[in-house]
Amino acid sequence: MPWIEETLRHDRFLDDLFHKVFRRFKDKKDNYWWQDFNTKVKKVDVYKITFEKGLLVKDENGYRLPSIPQEGMICITRHIILRRWDNEYLAFAQSTGAFKISTIDLPTDKGALMKRFVEIYKAFLNYTTVYSYTLDSYDGYTHAQTSDGKATPITILCDDNGEGVLKASLDIEFYSENEYYEDMKQSPIITMNLKADTGDMIGSIGKLNYRTNTNWWADSLIQLRGVFDETSCFFTLKVDSAPTWEDNNVTLVPFFFGNLVMKDSTKRNEGPIALLGGTQVGKFFDFDSIDEKVETLQPITRNYVHHPSNGIDSIMLKKTKYGARYQAHYLKWNVPSNFMPPTREEIRLMKNAIGTEKEEEFARKYPRAWNYLRFGYYQYDFHPSRYSEKVHASRAHVIHPEDGSVGYIPNIVLLPTINVMEGDNLRFPYWCETCDEEPYHPEAPEDIPEDEWTPFPPGTGDNDGNPDEEKPYTPPSPDRFSYHCDYSIDANTVNDDYWEMTELAQQFMIQHRQGLGRRLNKGFWEGRNDWIEFFTDGSNFKIERSKVIIEDFHQFLWMSLQEVQSGKENVQDTWGQFKKWCDTELNCLTDLQKASLFMTTKLMKPVLFHHSSEGFLQGDILDKMASFIKMIPNVVYDWIDFNDVEEESDSGGITGAWALDQNHLVELEDGSKENIFKALSSIVNFEPQMLLYTITSANAHRPYDYMKPSTGFGSRVIGGEYMEYYKPEFNEENYLPYVAAEIAIHELGHSVSYYGFDKFGSILHDMPEWLDISGWKKKSNGQYIELTKSKPGTTLDNGKLAPVSDYGCFKPSEDFAEAFTMYVMNRRYLRDKFKAKHDFIYKQLEALGFTNLL
Incomplete structure (x- = not known):
């Protein structure tokens, strides 16, 4: 003790x-x-x-x-x-x-x-x-x-x-x-x-x-x-x-x-x-x-x-x-049982400054204000004894008027304070009379860490509250999502209706040469395969690799998604906690399926991990990605895949992720135009190659001061104006989860831009107001001319406001996605250094109704 x-x-x-x-x-x-x-x-x-x-x-x-x-x-x-x-x-x-x-x-x-x-x-x-x-x-x-x-x-x-x-x-x-x-x-x-x-x-x-x-x-x-x-x-x-x-x-x-x-x-x-x-x-x-x-x-x-x-x-x-x-x-x-003491007097004699006695109006009954200790009020209690050198002491019993005694308070005793004046100490003289054990008295720390209150942690923008908050971990009930393994529910009974295509869109799918030749299935998984087939072409994006053979797992995954969306189930676990729980309770699932279930319930949209994406399951990569992705309203995308889809070119560049959308305007009889592909928001894919980024190449996804020639990537300006953007948390040991999260936000920035077309008929990065901020011009073939920047700072050679990184100088869509990434990750910096870009993004997010990002 x-x-x-x-x-x-x-x-x-x-x-x-x-x-x-x-x-x-x-x-x-x-x-x-x-x-x-x-x-x-x-x-x-x-x-x-x-x-x-x-x-x-x-x-x-x-x-x-x-x-x-x-x-x-x-x-x-x-x-x-x-x-x-x-x-x-x-x-x-x-x-x-x-x-x-x-x-x-x-x-x-x-x-x-x-x-x-x-x-x-x-x-x-x-x-x-x-x-x-x-x-x-x-x-x-x-x-x-x-x-x-x-x-x-x-x-x-x-x-x-x-x-x-x-x-x-x-x-x-x-x-x-x-x-x-x-x-x-x-x-x-x-x-x-x-x-x-x-x-x-x-x-x-x-x-x-x-x-x-x-x-x-x-x-x-x-x-x-x-x-x-x-x-x-x-x-x-x-x-x-x-x-x-x-x-x-x-x-x-x-x-x-x-x-x-x-x-x-x-x-x-x-x-x-x-x-x-x-x-x-x-x-x-x-x-x-x-x-x-x-x-x-x-x-x-x-x-x-x-x-x-x-x-x-x-x-x-x-x-x-x-x-x-x-x-x-x-x-x-x-x-003592013999007598009860009289009520203490409420009046006592006081002397004024010239020695005249008078009665005080009200007695103050704390110890220093009592009357003389030898008065008769104090003769009805136990007292210290000079003969025995002992003081009466009692345990501090705790009682209830109905239940009686319930126990006593440990390690303390009650004793009378009369004659035990301040300065006297009552201490037990020995730690242990019969043993050699020393008193347990660890030293207090010399340096006390101060938990500074910073409502907006560095790097999290202007959002009060933070995506990486953690609640106390309580192991979930064993029967959570149990149908994945015990088949207590028939997978064929799960209704996954999702795609609401207009009749005009369905006729396009049936009759148009670019269509499917059939109606797009309204079930999510069948319709997902239809969309992938619709997008399949001969480019480097081998999107057909993401088609799935629909199994019971996919139907149960859809059911788990519905339970989380309705509030019936709630996943507070970290990825490590969730996987550990699944290893016991859902051991029929593969690790990739466990990750699919985890991210689906976190993002409340279907997520699939395909073979080759095992690297994302390491450490806290998924936790970091989920925490930032959740900041983006999930209406801007329909699903997310983790899959090796892009066939890398010989140039040595790495494609870490991509987003895909389709917009097609058809003129109606009344002269209005309709986007027949409004049912599709966006498709997002995270490539395993993003995990190959070194910290040097990863910095390309963080804004830095640069000089950009007319072709290719630019060179960094060491010690340039942008250096204050960098945060000390980004180092050789832990940079990878941050890279994954920031690339995710970049791609979702594309999805947000595409979503503008669904809401009010214009892709955000194609708006004249956006193009004018940095002075984007087109070539004769319709492609945008790359922007150039020969000096440090935030001004382009054309005198306009520069993109936040040299990657944003390639085309307006990348300019927007890079600025959007900074808006989410370090909004104050974007507002201070690139105010026009900040204000444009803010205005469009407000128009879209994305108030959590304002």
């Missing part, structure tokens, strides 16, 4: 508490008592921003500032959630509290707005109030992930649902009616004020916020003392008392979390989980009144009715032996 004494900084309290206290201890097998939350993070870190309804406006792209300035309350709270070795959960939080803000003072740019929230949090954070609660489970996101794979805290924005911004900000299970984690069963929230209200406040001069009426600062220290073991912790917290040592303004605040010890316990964690804290109360708190209580702060959707505990006036039990949650329990200790 380690004894611990530490000092924690105010501005790093939560990080210090985790790293210097909870994270220090291990069992004899070198396992942490408080373990990593999952494979990516040691603890969950959530910043929840809540505001009055209407202060911010929500659309499909999340929250934004309203067009008309508003004033309202806002609150920002940071939560850290810890997981014990037996999956018990404990959380701490600190908050700014509720304060008023005007949207007229906030920036309209989403990235700048989130940075402003970070500044507000640091300026308004209440250092000396700590919140704590426990959970049954944690089902929310555990982290966001930067483009270099580094985990970073989650940022959540939501309105307060009319419950008050502080209460909503402290609720970790409710975000909106569409995002509610009921099974977490968050407990009432313990509010621990570490000092009295001393008039601290935040002053404002214009946009400047500053602390006033205080002498506690960011680098002030909090003293922590206590004991830890594998199943419990008990410690006290005390802020610096020097600024206001009188009137009981600073006290020791206790905290306990862990299993109670029961008489018949056989396991170390068998007793019920209890939680208790302390708080500083006002000068004139009536300690004798059973009606004087601290408020019980419950989560928004919870009302643990009839005597819920607040963890301050009572002990909070996670669950009683018969199932009630968070009921108020009470401490019991042994007292």
Whole structure:
């Protein structure tokens, strides 16, 4: 049982508490008592921003500032959630509290707005109030992930649902009616004020916020003392008392979390989980009144009715032996049986400055304000004995009025404080009288990692939230997708109707010389083969290699897709987790089929892995690709293949991927034109050759400053203007998943451009507005003249804005796809350096209704 004494900084309290206290201890097998939350993070870190309804406006792209300035309350709270070795959960939080803000003072740019929230949090954070609660489970996101794979805290924005911004900000299970984690069963929230209200406040001069009426600062220290073991912790917290040592303004605040010890316990964690804290109360708190209580702060959707505990006036039990949650329990200790003491006097004599005695209006009943210790009020209790050199002590029993005693708090004893004055220490003199074992007291880390809150991780654009968030992994039920192997469903009964061809399109397929000579099948898989046959020609793209012999697996894959789209099934697994689960539960499938099922359920569109694409199954390539592909609305493509289709030319160039679409306008009798191939959005194929890219050649898919001649690829400008685009995460060891993801986005950029024709009759990269940005001109044969750039910078030889990379100089479609890749991967950079291209893409995405990309 380690004894611990530490000092924690105010501005790093939560990080210090985790790293210097909870994270220090291990069992004899070198396992942490408080373990990593999952494979990516040691603890969950959530910043929840809540505001009055209407202060911010929500659309499909999340929250934004309203067009008309508003004033309202806002609150920002940071939560850290810890997981014990037996999956018990404990959380701490600190908050700014509720304060008023005007949207007229906030920036309209989403990235700048989130940075402003970070500044507000640091300026308004209440250092000396700590919140704590426990959970049954944690089902929310555990982290966001930067483009270099580094985990970073989650940022959540939501309105307060009319419950008050502080209460909503402290609720970790409710975000909106569409995002509610009921099974977490968050407990009432313990509010621990570490000092009295001393008039601290935040002053404002214009946009400047500053602390006033205080002498506690960011680098002030909090003293922590206590004991830890594998199943419990008990410690006290005390802020610096020097600024206001009188009137009981600073006290020791206790905290306990862990299993109670029961008489018949056989396991170390068998007793019920209890939680208790302390708080500083006002000068004139009536300690004798059973009606004087601290408020019980419950989560928004919870009302643990009839005597819920607040963890301050009572002990909070996670669950009683018969199932009630968070009921108020009470401490019991042994007292003498002869007499009960009289009620303490509420009046005491005081002397004024000139020595005249007068009665104080109300007695303050904290220890330093009591009357003289020799008065008769203190003769009715156990006392330390100078004859025996002993002090009476009692276990801290926990009882319930109905259930009686449920156990006692381990590692602490209760004893009277009278005659045990401050400065005296009561300590057991030996660690172990009969053994040579040394006390377990691991050193605290010297360097505490600071988890910086950056709501927009580098390289992820302006999207709040990140595609690489990870939820706690819970093994799925064994019968998920079980029909793939147990044939509990007849594959022939699966309806895969998908293609909705107009009669005009079907007549084209039947009669036109370029058609099929028959109607295109409306079933997805048969129709997919028909489309491939329709596109087959003598070019390097041997697309016929992607035709499939339709088997039961394909029908079951379609059924799995429908289940995920309807919400019946949900795949949260990483590829490694999913494959491991499939190896046991769906062992009839090949690895390529498992990957097909995984990516289909992640992207919610059919995905097939063909032979030769095994390389994509290595490491986290699929996770990285899926996370970025999901950012693109899947209406722009009908299916994705991983297949070796392109026959490489002798030029030595590598084709990593391609996208294919077909548009054909037919003039109708009324003079209007119809795109008869509107039923097909786009086909995307990822070649295994993309995995052959070296880091040098891979950089061609990242914008760089270049000089481009009239033919062929250009040369890079070392140290040119574009260098700030590069991110440190891109290195020899881990570049491949990023390359795969960025090439995927490039090809989907083509699909987005083609989709413009389906929506409003014009391919985006053929629009005059796009062509004019870089000055694209055609040759006599209809092909575009390659653009040239002889100097560093962002200006072409023709004086127009350059494409973002030299690959974009070959033709307008590549210019658009390269710019779209930058828009998704590093939108701020595109906006700063290539504003015209950014604005065009933004306007077209808005017209297409792709609000999640705005």
